[in-house]
Amino acid sequence: MVKVAEAKARLSELLARVEAGEEVIISRGPDPIARLSPLRKANDTAEVIEEIKATRNSFALAPVTLDEILEWKAEGRC
Numbered sequence: 001m002v003k004v005a006e007a008k009a010r011l012s013e014l015l016a017r018v019e020a021g022e023e024v025i026i027s028r029g030p031d032p033i034a035r036l037s038p039l040r041k042a043n044d045t046a047e048v049i050e051e052i053k054a055t056r057n058s059f060a061l062a063p064v065t066l067d068e069i070l071e072w073k074a075e076g077r078c
Contacts, residue, residue, distance in 0.1 A: 001025045001032060 007014060007026045014024050014036060024036040040047065053064050 001027045004028055004033075 002010070002014065002024055004026060007024075018024060018036045018038055021038055023038075025032045026034040026036065049064075049069060052069070056062075056064050
């Protein structure tokens with residue numbers, strides 16, 4: 001966690017850490033108030049699929065199959 005004044009003084013360094021994949025929490029005193037995190041690339045489909053699988057697995061549901069993902073992708077398209 002980084003305090004606001006420190007974040008202002010070290011913004012370039014913090015952004016470099018975020019670009020490297022790290023998440024940075026900014027706090028005012030002991031209270032977290034903001035999160036700097038990397039933006040997902042628009043074409044990063046593999047990462048999104050893994051995130052869906054991880055979320056679904058965390059609920060102890062059956063693993064997501066490739067066929068399910070393809071069905072979801074095609075849903076609503078005519």
